[in-house]
Amino acid sequence: xxxxxxxxxxxxxxxxxxxxxxxxxxxxxxxxxxxxxxxxxxxxxxxxxxxxxxxxxxxxxxxxxxxxxxxxxxxxxxxxxxxxxxxxxxxxxxxxxxxxxxxxxxxxxxxxxxxxxxxxxxxxxx
Numbered sequence: 218x219x220x221x222x223x224x225x226x227x228x229x230x231x232x233x234x235x236x237x238x239x240x241x242x243x244x245x246x247x248x249x250x251x252x253x254x255x256x257x258x259x260x261x262x263x264x265x266x267x268x269x270x271x272x273x274x275x276x277x278x279x280x281x282x283x284x285x286x287x288x289x290x291x292x293x294x295x296x297x298x299x300x301x302x303x304x305x306x307x308x309x310x311x312x313x314x315x316x317x318x319x320x321x322x323x324x325x326x327x328x329x330x331x332x333x334x335x336x337x338x339x340x341x342x343x
Contacts, residue, residue, distance in 0.1 A: 247279075248272040249312055249332050250287070256323040257315075259284060259294045260342050263323045269293065271312075271329050273338075282329065282338050298338035301328060309333050316342075 252268040270289055274281035284294040303309070312332050316325040330337035 246272075247331055249329075251312055251329075258318070258323040258325040260296055260340055262294050264293055280338070282340070296341065298329075298340055301337050301339045303330050303335050303337055309335075 249271050268287040270285040272283050273279050282298050314328045316327040318324045328337045328339045
């Protein structure tokens with residue numbers, strides 16, 4: 218009987234650990250609200266100056282980025298990205314790196330780095 222009781226206790230403890238881990242992951246947000254004072258570009262779209270939510274599509278699709286309006290109702294962009302490492306010299310508070318553009322064009326966002334994270338999402342331009 219003792220062996221059976223020990224197995225049940227171990228199983229219950231394992232279930233509790235898994236539930237806590239799963240609920241903790243569900244509450245971790247990848248979402249960052251970014252504000253731009255000038256128009257910026259993403260593949261296939263130019264975002265006017267303003268605020269936008271940058272997020273990953275889901276916890277299992279970290280390479281798909283979604284950009285929504287400040288109120289979260291309108292999707293401006295959804296696309297695949299490459300996962301890249303934040304350059305060591307770059308501040309962990311810097312959320313964006315830009316590519317080059319002509320003087321009269323919106324600067325393209327090269328990579329979005331989740332604030333405080335060591336990895337980023339490099340946009341794929343063709």
